[in-house]
Amino acid sequence: MSHNETNGEDIRFNREEEDDDEGDGRGLDAWERVYADERSWESLQEDESGLLRPVDNKTLLHAQYRRRLRTATSIRIQKGLIRYLYIVLDLSRAASEMDYKPSRMIVVARQVEAFIREFFDQNPLSQLGLVTLKDGVAHSLTDLGGSPESHIKVLMGKLECSGDASLQNGLDLVHSLLNQIPSYGHREVLILYSALSTCDPGDVTEAIQKCKSSKIRCSVIGLAAELYVCKCLCQETGGSYNVALDEPHLKELILEHAPPPPAIAEFATPNLIKMGFPQRAAEGVISICSCHKEAKSGGGYICPRCRARICELPSECQICGLILVSSPHLARSYHHLFPITPFDDVSPLVSNDPRKLLKNCFGCQQSLLNPGNYSYHLLATSILFHI
Amino acid sequence: MKFQIEDVTVYFPYDNIYPEQYEYMIELKRVLDAKGHCVLEMPTGTGKTIALLSLITSYSLSKPSSPLKLIYCTRTVHEMEKTLAELKFLYKYQVQMLGPSAGILALGLSSRKNLCVNPNVVSAENRDSVDAACRKLTASWVRSMAIENRNVPTCEFYENYEKVASNVVLPPGVYTLQDLRVFGKEKGWCPYFLARYMVRSANVVVYSYQYLLDPKVAGIISKEMQRESVVVFDEAHNIDNVCIEALSVSVRRQTLEGATRNISRMSQEIERLKATDAGRLRAEYNRLVEGLAQRGNLPIADTWFANPTLPEDILKEAVPGNIRRAEHFLSVLRRLVQYFKGRLLAENVEKEGPVTFVASINTQVGIDQKMLRFCYDRLHSLLLTLEITDTDEFLHIQSICDLATLVGTYTRGFSIIIEPFDERMPHIPDPVLQLCCHDASLAIKPVFERFQSVVITSGTLSPIDLYPRLLNFDPKVSRSFTMSLTRDCICPMVLTRGSDQLPVSTKYDLRSDPGVEKNYGKLLLEMVSVVPDGVVCFFVSYSYMDGIVNSWHESGILKEIMQHKLVFIETQDVVETTLALDNYRRACDCGRGAVFFSVARGKVAEGIDFDRHYGRLVIMFGVPFQYTLSRVLLARLEYLRETFQIKEGDFLTFDALRQAAQCVGRVIRSKADYGMMIFADKRYSRHDKRSKLPGWILSHLRDAHLNLSTDMAVHIAREFLKRMAQPYDKTGAIGRKTLMSQEDLKKMHSNGGGMFS
Numbered sequence A: 001m002s003h004n005e006t007n008g009e010d011i012r013f014n015r016e017e018e019d020d021d022e023g024d025g026r027g028l029d030a031w032e033r034v035y036a037d038e039r040s041w042e043s044l045q046e047d048e049s050g051l052l053r054p055v056d057n058k059t060l061l062h063a064q065y066r067r068r069l070r071t072a073t074s075i076r077i078q079k080g081l082i083r084y085l086y087i088v089l090d091l092s093r094a095a096s097e098m099d100y101k102p103s104r105m106i107v108v109a110r111q112v113e114a115f116i117r118e119f120f121d122q123n124p125l126s127q128l129g130l131v132t133l134k135d136g137v138a139h140s141l142t143d144l145g146g147s148p149e150s151h152i153k154v155l156m157g158k159l160e161c162s163g164d165a166s167l168q169n170g171l172d173l174v175h176s177l178l179n180q181i182p183s184y185g186h187r188e189v190l191i192l193y194s195a196l197s198t199c200d201p202g203d204v205t206e207a208i209q210k211c212k213s214s215k216i217r218c219s220v221i222g223l224a225a226e227l228y229v230c231k232c233l234c235q236e237t238g239g240s241y242n243v244a245l246d247e248p249h250l251k252e253l254i255l256e257h258a259p260p261p262p263a264i265a266e267f268a269t270p271n272l273i274k275m276g277f278p279q280r281a282a283e284g285v286i287s288i289c290s291c292h293k294e295a296k297s298g299g300g301y302i303c304p305r306c307r308a309r310i311c312e313l314p315s316e317c318q319i320c321g322l323i324l325v326s327s328p329h330l331a332r333s334y335h336h337l338f339p340i341t342p343f344d345d346v347s348p349l350v351s352n353d354p355r356k357l358l359k360n361c362f363g364c365q366q367s368l369l370n371p372g373n374y375s376y377h378l379l380a381t382s383i384l385f386h387i
Numbered sequence B: 001m002k003f004q005i006e007d008v009t010v011y012f013p014y015d016n017i018y019p020e021q022y023e024y025m026i027e028l029k030r031v032l033d034a035k036g037h038c039v040l041e042m043p044t045g046t047g048k049t050i051a052l053l054s055l056i057t058s059y060s061l062s063k064p065s066s067p068l069k070l071i072y073c074t075r076t077v078h079e080m081e082k083t084l085a086e087l088k089f090l091y092k093y094q095v096q097m098l099g100p101s102a103g104i105l106a107l108g109l110s111s112r113k114n115l116c117v118n119p120n121v122v123s124a125e126n127r128d129s130v131d132a133a134c135r136k137l138t139a140s141w142v143r144s145m146a147i148e149n150r151n152v153p154t155c156e157f158y159e160n161y162e163k164v165a166s167n168v169v170l171p172p173g174v175y176t177l178q179d180l181r182v183f184g185k186e187k188g189w190c191p192y193f194l195a196r197y198m199v200r201s202a203n204v205v206v207y208s209y210q211y212l213l214d215p216k217v218a219g220i221i222s223k224e225m226q227r228e229s230v231v232v233f234d235e236a237h238n239i240d241n242v243c244i245e246a247l248s249v250s251v252r253r254q255t256l257e258g259a260t261r262n263i264s265r266m267s268q269e270i271e272r273l274k275a276t277d278a279g280r281l282r283a284e285y286n287r288l289v290e291g292l293a294q295r296g297n298l299p300i301a302d303t304w305f306a307n308p309t310l311p312e313d314i315l316k317e318a319v320p321g322n323i324r325r326a327e328h329f330l331s332v333l334r335r336l337v338q339y340f341k342g343r344l345l346a347e348n349v350e351k352e353g354p355v356t357f358v359a360s361i362n363t364q365v366g367i368d369q370k371m372l373r374f375c376y377d378r379l380h381s382l383l384l385t386l387e388i389t390d391t392d393e394f395l396h397i398q399s400i401c402d403l404a405t406l407v408g409t410y411t412r413g414f415s416i417i418i419e420p421f422d423e424r425m426p427h428i429p430d431p432v433l434q435l436c437c438h439d440a441s442l443a444i445k446p447v448f449e450r451f452q453s454v455v456i457t458s459g460t461l462s463p464i465d466l467y468p469r470l471l472n473f474d475p476k477v478s479r480s481f482t483m484s485l486t487r488d489c490i491c492p493m494v495l496t497r498g499s500d501q502l503p504v505s506t507k508y509d510l511r512s513d514p515g516v517e518k519n520y521g522k523l524l525l526e527m528v529s530v531v532p533d534g535v536v537c538f539f540v541s542y543s544y545m546d547g548i549v550n551s552w553h554e555s556g557i558l559k560e561i562m563q564h565k566l567v568f569i570e571t572q573d574v575v576e577t578t579l580a581l582d583n584y585r586r587a588c589d590c591g592r593g594a595v596f597f598s599v600a601r602g603k604v605a606e607g608i609d610f611d612r613h614y615g616r617l618v619i620m621f622g623v624p625f626q627y628t629l630s631r632v633l634l635a636r637l638e639y640l641r642e643t644f645q646i647k648e649g650d651f652l653t654f655d656a657l658r659q660a661a662q663c664v665g666r667v668i669r670s671k672a673d674y675g676m677m678i679f680a681d682k683r684y685s686r687h688d689k690r691s692k693l694p695g696w697i698l699s700h701l702r703d704a705h706l707n708l709s710t711d712m713a714v715h716i717a718r719e720f721l722k723r724m725a726q727p728y729d730k731t732g733a734i735g736r737k738t739l740m741s742q743e744d745l746k747k748m749h750s751n752g753g754g755m756f757s
Helices: A002-026 A058-076 A104-122 A148-157 A167-178 A204-213 A228-237 A247-255 A327-334 A348-352 A371-385 B019-034 B048-062 B077-102 B127-138 B140-148 B156-163 B177-187 B191-198 B215-221 B236-246 B253-276 B278-289 B326-344 B354-365 B369-385 B391-409 B440-450 B466-471 B514-530 B542-554 B557-564 B574-589 B603-607 B631-644 B648-667 B710-724 B742-751
Strands: A044-046 A052-054 A083-090 A127-134 A137-145 A186-193 A217-222 A241-243 A286-288 A295-297 B002-005 B008-011 B037-041 B069-074 B105-108 B173-175 B204-208 B229-233 B249-252 B350-352 B414-421 B429-437 B453-458 B475-480 B490-497 B534-539 B566-569 B594-599 B617-621 B675-680
Touching: A083 A104, A083 A137, A083 A167, A104 A127, A104 A148, A104 A247, A104 A327, A127 A148, A127 A167, A137 A148, A137 A167, A167 A186, A167 A204, A167 A228, A204 A228, A217 A228, A217 A247, A228 A241, A228 B574, B002 B019, B002 B742, B008 B048, B008 B077, B019 B037, B019 B048, B019 B453, B019 B475, B048 B069, B048 B077, B048 B229, B048 B453, B069 B077, B077 B105, B077 B173, B077 B177, B077 B204, B105 B177, B105 B191, B127 B140, B127 B391, B156 B191, B173 B177, B177 B191, B215 B440, B236 B429, B236 B440, B236 B453, B236 B466, B249 B253, B249 B326, B249 B391, B253 B278, B253 B326, B253 B391, B278 B326, B278 B369, B326 B354, B326 B369, B326 B391, B326 B429, B350 B354, B354 B369, B354 B391, B354 B414, B369 B391, B391 B414, B391 B429, B414 B631, B429 B440, B429 B631, B440 B466, B466 B475, B466 B631, B466 B648, B490 B710, B514 B534, B514 B542, B514 B557, B514 B617, B514 B675, B514 B710, B534 B542, B534 B648, B542 B557, B542 B594, B557 B566, B566 B574, B574 B594, B574 B603, B594 B603, B603 B648, B617 B648, B631 B648, B648 B675, B675 B710
Parallel strands: A083 A127, A083 A186, A186 A217, A217 A241, B037 B453, B037 B475, B069 B204, B069 B229, B105 B173, B105 B204, B229 B453, B490 B675, B534 B594, B534 B617, B566 B594, B617 B675
Antiparallel strands: A044 A052, A127 A137, A286 A295, B002 B008, B249 B429, B350 B414, B414 B429
């Protein structure tokens, strides 16, 4: 029996190898390709017999496929749209390791920057803050706020690592910060953990329980290996725990946190929130801005309740505490609740047969046959149809 | 699920079955059909126990005309409880499927220490004193005294049990030790004696190895087991050592001093008895003249030791005349102890065969072979006559008589070794006289002969052909199964070179080389910085561990290791080690991370699991050979070569590699778990060593991982840990099917019936 099996595998191997050859032939020749990343050897792996083969990405494809299915089935799930997220960056000694080039810290910072932009893009109503762990203590780098630029600026200015990481101190700090926010907001923590241990002054499990009881959802992305406490933390608080394989994977994992997660059951009660939709101030009017405390001309918005001037949206009015948003912001958040139904795969064979092909989009009734329309159409469905 | 294996319908309590479990059952069924013995190796974490239990119980359910009894032997009480818990689960399922007709009686049997419910007795600190305390309350003469005198304390549980003794019935079911205790308390019956009584009629008995292998215990407990039984030795990789220990005795100075005390106590008792109740001694004498064996019709509570030799070697004749009188027997014992004392004064190591030893006893103190043979039985009879209940005090004289009887009975397979001091510590005089058994097949032979099928199984039995030779039996089936995995969750590596590319080894010439020690230190340091949570290190011996930890401390490596993880060390003190283990687990739980330094062949290597995050990596520093200059080992090797034609080197390598496999096997206890194993010694890369590792490790040991240096190992570790941290897909969606459902089996059965035959 075993003999047959190995034979079968051999055959499969050979076929795959042929496929590979063809694949190479279709693309550019090796020397013609531009090496986007100079670490091309990482896309090779050794198989049982010592032959070099391209990395098996069947697993990744499989995972992607499942993720797509998951989002498709999660249409009815309630999601928290107003999120208060703290990103905890581990800047301990372990972050200076060079297994990610040039170093874990730089790579993490780069990805966090991209994440912050994406986060505000997808969740205009939410706020975010940064916390760092180093030398056994936790520092609050930025307070909760809605401006991506200010976070990124502070983050890039503080990149140096030393000492040990303490998960407990980090959780305690974040807990004390998030405990103050109003109950309609969803409290979340995303921890980017490089270290493989945590040096705590006390019992980390207590901190985990504290987070659990205040309904803070903690997620961890590890950079090196699976750590038991982190797994525990995520399981207890309902977050997700992942370990990055390499930089692209890390990026993918971080960005997974950009769309809002399903709401925790206890929070799922509907809640009315008072919001204001400020008008844009007239051009050329000089007024004192309530956020920077200085006179500015033009731009800005006027709070509908107290008439104070605000520079950016969304934000909270400094004077009367009203939440100020613009209607496109609300609409953009809203699409998380009613995601696009998954498109059906149409095999190329079928698409050659014009009779079987749908002529118009089911959503907007635009013609699908005109190829020039195509890009516009995609744009249209994702924006117009779902607002 | 329910499926057919040939003519047997197997009831399996889970919805899915691993393919290797299925194959295991098929092999097992063949063995049961053939009424033969077998050796089966299957890695831990593949559900070996449940496969065994469900096949054997289903087998006897499907053949109600010839019911099979299952005798399941485990090494520890903990394993016994685990087995019974699985059996309980299986039983529930079978009753659910078949109705009450599937009712079986299964129970665990352990010592009084674990089963007693009398609060006054069980509070004693160790096993022997619990036994003695029990006897003080339950011995027949104590009980008859209590009838006359109400103030003599007895055990109410035993009394209650005794009242209903003949018609005690346990309802069908599975009884763990805890269940037995609860049941006993409820009914007011003594659970220990109840269990011992029920063992005869139970369908499944779970108890420790000793109850079958040690003739001293087996004679009492397992005497009445029927031939139609299946005996299973689980975790049997050390079974040869258990067999040998059951027939070996060592005598030290303390033993002899204790024995002298025992003798004087006995002679006082005899004097007292002569004055008060001379008739009793007379009666004993008459009984011995008539040649009555003193076991036979003794009440159950009085039998506490049986002859240390094997049943067929016991003489069926009367005790020789010159030791029938109590005083005469005592003087024989006195002379014997005196003789041993003289022998312990020896300045050099002496080694003799039993024949010369007996001859020298005969010429020097005039005790012949026949008298020696009867020592143990005669002592038993005397202690009963003297109505001595504090048996824990008399262990010394018992071991002297034990030795005398063994040496008088066997002429082959044993030797006497007298060492004035331990070789490794020549300054400390510690004379010891050892009677060493060299032949593991002696103790296990009656088991093979008495029972229909004997199954020897474990996670590490490689090379599988050596066990039948060591135990001298002819297996119907010997097979090694591999593990089917959805992912490569074990990563064995052979590390031959340090970071400076120089070879590492614990060979004698390289052992104390500072370079090697430094390389080992660097290896550990690098590893603790890339491996999360728990790391376990095994060293070849305590002395080597002490040495290398000292040198790491001096060179500051230990301090650097402590920056990443806390360090815990196993010591020879059990309490200390337990505490260390406890703290190690806590450090792993709270994320601080920890390293545990342990010794191959130690307590930790044998019985403690380092599963999940408690052991992500295990490093085996060196090859754990036995101490090759030990006289006992040398004598055994010589015997093995002469009798079984097993070469010394082969046996030593086999023994070392099974220990190593046992050590590294500690990290993986289930399929969802993952762990790395590093064999850090250049000798592991040699084929003769490597090939003796169990198949399930070898199948994951890739050629590329055979000759690594530290930096390469670190790289592999990083990659492996990242890969394993990805979400685990239990069903094995990527084409590797490792779970079979009922339908799968049916399909396999219908279209490929002959696939396995």
